[in-house]
Amino acid sequence: MLQYKILSDQELTSLLRVGDKYAYTEIYNRHKNLLQNHLYKKLGDLELVKDVLQDLFVKLWDQKSELPITDNLPGYLFSAARNRVFNHLSRQQVASKYISSLHTFINEDNYITDLAIREKEFAKIIRQEIEALPAKMREVFLLSRDGHFSHEEIAKQLGISPQTVSKQISNALKTLRLRLGVLFYFL
Template sequence: MFEYKALSDQELISLLRTGDKYAFTEIYNRHKNLLQNHLYKKLGDQELVKDVLQDLFVKLWANKSQMPLTDNLPGYLFSAARNRVFNHLSHKQVESKFISSIQVFFSEDNYITDLKIREREFAQIIRQEIEALPPKMRAVFVLSREEQLSHEEIAKQLNISSQTVSKQISNALKILRVKLGLLFYFL
């Protein structure tokens, strides 16, 4: 086995292109510190520097067979690192714009307006589902929930038993739960 430290960058690239992991390790050890210092000056965050470096070298290994035979390996690595910094900054800028737009949305009462619209739409859907109930069941349910009459009062008014009133309200609630539950699920 020969000494990898004695090899030139071009020789290491040639070996790397064939899948030589020791050549990869030597390239990493040889250029890691300079890249790390350069990235830290640009990013100012050691954890982010580690992430960018790891990404750079993972991609280098993954694409080893397409690695260009360059006379300037440090320049190639610095360019790759610079591109990753640009990508990171671009991503941060998009992320920042998105967060700002959400903050504007919430601060401009759009959120409350949206909630009010949804509330009205949902109330209308509930009204439609109540209207779709069988006529006697609907009458009992409306007197119970909207007129807020007791079961006995509804029974007297409709000339039915209190037990029938209770059963009709129970059935109406079951039907509405199923229909409105599906609606909630799909929303």
């Protein structure tokens, strides 16, 4: 039986390339601890280190036939581990940016919702003040603002003079300005 422990990394790599699972196991046993210590210094999270190592060795087995024959297997493994650390940090940074943008969106959404609620409240207050106007003044004002009729059209429709329409609208605006204060400008 072949003694895998005495084989060089280059010999193990050659055997791994043809699918020798014992060569794979020896490579794993020989380099796992050094890689684990190196990754732990970089990541500081043992569970994450285990995940990165598992990913590295699974890829090593899956891509064994494309594995370059190298004189420096530890260098190859450390480079592969380093690339996985970079990929992890990059994904973590993207995830962090996504979470940050999600928080911003949620906060803006709350702000927009708050504005919509306030707008409805303001509209209700304004509508109540318009309803409190004297009947004829309210009718003229609503035809002007809601109906978008000209002063002449309102005068003709109600059988009054255009000057009376202008005076009624002017009086309505003065009354609303006094009652609503700042809210008047939403009108």
